[in-house]
Amino acid sequence: MTDRRLHLGYLPLIDAAPLIVAHELGFAAEEGLELALVRLQSWAQCRDMLGTGAIAAAQMLVPMPVAQAVGLGPDYPPFDLLMFLSQGGQAIAVSAALEAALRADGHGFAFDDPVAARAALLRVAKGQLRVGVPFPFSTQAHLVRRWLDGAGLGDGLTIHTVPPPLMAEALATGEVDAFCVGEPWASYAVETAAGALLLAGRAIWGAPPEKGLVMTRAFADGQPEVTGRLMRAVWRACRWLDLPENRGTAAEIVSRDTYLNLPPELSERGLLGRLHISAQGEVRQYPGFVGFHAGAVNFPWRSLAALFADQMALAHGLDRPAAAVAAMGCFRTDLYRQHLRSAGVDLPGASARVEGAMSYPTAVASEKGQMILGPDAFFDGVTFDPDFAAC
């Protein structure tokens, strides 16, 4: 197998782990690939580097390629999402002032009850809530909208983009009252006493896809051999990451200077699902806080592309069916099947599903027998039906 060097972009977050582990533990080398990991500072930069060909592939927020597909980004060649890299990993934090008000109101900071947390938040927010998210097109923005739209805040709810490393500062200086961000940046806010953790993203939506492996369509279709090798290397890294005994090691690796450059003790919290929710050191266990593999996490369900596209179409006045079709085309379930089947990966019978329909782990038909999918219900019980005929 010939050696092939690929530049891969990532942002310093714990869910960059699949790319870092693929490189550091030799999963890429096994496939004859040499990965040059490029640390980036913003999602816009990540998109621009991929769009101009400065990097071959990137870790990206799942809704980002969807936004490109529906025409809400700059004019770049089409992007495709090859597989999901992670699920969950987000947390909602509130400012120290809101924390005090919530405690005075008797809220217990259980971290897993979206209904109680929302009710308490509405009582103390006095009709005004500014919430930070990392990017306009992010799973975080979707979670916040799901959770708080229609809660009665009306125009009092505003959502602002804040770069993750600056979230804690924005909370401390009162730029925002709360935020939803991926780890370790929520824990970082707790560590700097800027706020407290109120809720896990997974409590709002059972299976929120968070990051994906994205490349240009021209590369994915033009260089199928290399694309396949990269997907298999990353898939194996994801499987390794989901073994509980590997999470501590993973925290050590991603925390190194070259990657997150933060104390491993901080990255470890999200990876182990053991979060300190307040500056006083109260701990909440949240098993499966972030997932990389189990429950077919990596399969890029087209129905999820449709779900994000539909919400964007509504918000930006686009044609909803057309947006859904464009978005579904960039979630490459075909490449996932083609390139991962040979690695012995089990594949679901369908490429789309009703989103939010499962409250319990559910067995579905797959090539090798039965595949167990994790619960994916939304806290409000609403489901999303994609247009199956168009999938």
Add this chain to the structure above:
Amino acid sequence: MTRLSIIVVERDRERALRIVDGLMAAGDHAITVIAEETGLARRIAEQRPDIVLIDVANPSRDVLEELALVSGPLERPVAMFVDRSDEQLTRAAIEAGVSAYVVDGLLPERIKPILDAAIARFHMFQKMRAELAATKAALEERKIIDRAKAILMKARGLDEEAAYGLLRKTAMDQKRRVADIAQQLVMAAGLLT
């Protein structure tokens, strides 16, 4: 021609000044520098600039992305877009390390001289940054090699030239760099004393 209002988002004062110099040379424009990134979205919205220039790698870029979107097609006057007018120019800018957000509808011939000036300046910074890093690394290596030489001179009773010769021979035999061998020696010596 009306003057254009340009905002430069740059924390480093020295860099900001040089960018402003470059832009001044490109024409008579109203240029504002924002050095503090708190409340960036609000401040830019208030000023309603024609063009915003910011380092590609600045984390606060994502805040500008939001500005480019929020207004949407219905509020053209404040809508900011990543420049779509000239693909090659956009690419050159990103490679040089600058990203530009340009009010929709601004004529390409008005944008180009400004972007060209910005690209030239940012290109220079990138080169300076790379040179600085290379010089620093070389200095570090020189120091380590000096220390390794001193250790060898003392332990083996060699003169300076012989000590360096030994380091170089070992590096060649092991197909490694002299600096790497020196680093290992310094570390090992540290453990033994």
